[in-house]
Amino acid sequence: MNTHILEKIHHVDVLITLKKIRTDDVYARLADDFEMSVTYIHNIFTRSIPIIAGALQELIFWPSSIEIKKRLPIPFRVRYKNVVSIIDCLEIEIEKPSNPIYQAMTWSDYKKCNTLKFLISSTPDGMITFISGAFGGRASDKEIISQSNFLNELPNACAWLIEDLSKLILC
Known part of the structure; x- marks a missing residue:
């Protein structure tokens, strides 16, 4: 798996993104939980999704x-x-x-x-x-x-x- 993901994204950003995916919480609730603005949480999510998807893409393949x-x-x-x-x-x-x-x-x-x-x-x-x-x-x-x-x-x-x-x- 792409180990360089940590160089592209902060671990808190990964946590916020995975929590949003898992719980489908509204950005306002996530902003309260992480003491950040709604806009900042939205930007983290939008920026993090392609990075995480790229890293996880390597795990999707056809075995023999x-x-x-x-x-x-x-x-x-x-x-x-x-x-x-x-x-x-x-x-x-x-x-x-x-x-x-x-x-x-x-x-x-x-x-x-x-x-x-x-x-x-x-x-x-x-x-x-x-x-x-x-x-x-x-x-x-x-x-x-x-x-x-x-x-x-x-x-x-x-x-x-x-x-x-x-x-x-x-x-």
Whole structure:
């Protein structure tokens, strides 16, 4: 992992950013907790996210098919022995964009609010192997799968599951 992250970001900034991600506290509460201004907390968060994301990006990779099979959970071994990935779309609520075009792109009929969606893939034992870029909440899961480059990342002769194990896809 990138050990130089500490040269780019103060440990308190990491703490503030991780607390914001974990609790989704409003900036005003974080400002009170850390005795800083709301604007300063917002700036820390905005500045820290790309740095932390860059450092953690190294932890997202595809292990070999052999490694995945070694760590395959016992309940998977008979019925899902070729599964290398379980995918789901994560939908996160966002503030309503001021631009009407972006409002329409991010509106989610499912959540009844404006959202961003990400495709996340993990091995059957839970290791994250892929995170797509953000898509507006209006995008269907099928569109996200086809436009996210996920299918290009899959190894040959594998299978993947969608969300609730009801849809097994062979490739």
